[in-house]
Amino acid sequence: MKDTLKQQGKRQQLVKIVEAKGIRNEQVLAAIGKIPRHLFIDSGFEGYAYEDKPFPIGADQTISQPYTVARQTELLEVKKGDKIVEIGTGSGYQAAVLIEMGAQVYTIERQKELFKKTSLFLPKIGYRPKKMIFGDGYKGLPEYAPFDGIIVTAGAPFVPKPLMEQLKVGGKLVIPVGEKVQIMTVYTRKSEKEFEKKEYGEFRFVPMLEDKV
Ligand code: SAH
Numbered sequence: 001m002k003d004t005l006k007q008q009g010k011r012q013q014l015v016k017i018v019e020a021k022g023i024r025n026e027q028v029l030a031a032i033g034k035i036p037r038h039l040f041i042d043s044g045f046e047g048y049a050y051e052d053k054p055f056p057i058g059a060d061q062t063i064s065q066p067y068t069v070a071r072q073t074e075l076l077e078v079k080k081g082d083k084i085v086e087i088g089t090g091s092g093y094q095a096a097v098l099i100e101m102g103a104q105v106y107t108i109e110r111q112k113e114l115f116k117k118t119s120l121f122l123p124k125i126g127y128r129p130k131k132m133i134f135g136d137g138y139k140g141l142p143e144y145a146p147f148d149g150i151i152v153t154a155g156a157p158f159v160p161k162p163l164m165e166q167l168k169v170g171g172k173l174v175i176p177v178g179e180k181v182q183i184m185t186v187y188t189r190k191s192e193k194e195f196e197k198k199e200y201g202e203f204r205f206v207p208m209l210e211d212k213v
Pocket residue numbers: 061062063064087088089090091092093094095108109110111114135136137138153154206207208209210211
């Protein structure tokens with residue numbers, strides 16, 4: 001896979017941009033500095049890969065903005081070996097970041113084309129999620145629960161109950177909640193019955209869609 005000096009240079013600039021926007025987690029910054037984001041974007045548009053912007057990846061979907069990926073990952077407080085579910089595999093970039101952090105990643109995508117494309121692509125460039133699943137993220141993954149962390153990368157109109165239920169005590173759910181604009185929300189499971197909720201400002205995501213599969 002091609003990764004030129006110019007691309008590597010632009011990638012280090014992207015790390016600086018994301019850091020300047022407030023990301024402090026060294027492992028998150030290292031992951032952004034390492035992952036060849038230009039390979040996650042359709043060829044022909046690679047020149048934009050290292051701008052801090054979302055980008056179309058086909059099937060009406062987008063690869064999230066690097067700052068957003070960094071912020072969500074930081075809020076998830078991933079530790080090595082953590083078992084994490086991602087809802088919305090998309091291009092696989094967020095999954096690659098989680099894998100770089102040492103997580104065991106389960107990732108769900110409801111769009112068949114994207115699921116197929118990314119399932120082939122990620123291992124090809126050396127990123128191996130524990131499982132890539134074609135399915136509906138609203139249900140989570142009861143068969144593999146409980147999880148140390150759940151990260152939703154599409155705008156959720158409400159917080160799906162199964163996701164709360166599938167968290168370990170001490171685990172975190174990072175989810176952008178809202179219709180047109182989303183509030184980045186983190187739920188930490190304090191005990192079997194108690195959750196702490198914190199909010200982290202406005203973001204814009206493509207919508208989390210219900211049941212097609
Ligand atoms: N994490 C991705 C960003 C993807 S955009 C990346 O790093 O590139 C959001 C993705 O969520 C889209 O691919 C969309 O198809 C998917 N999605 C939307 N609703 C979903 C659902 N209910 N279950 C699983 N995936 C969903």
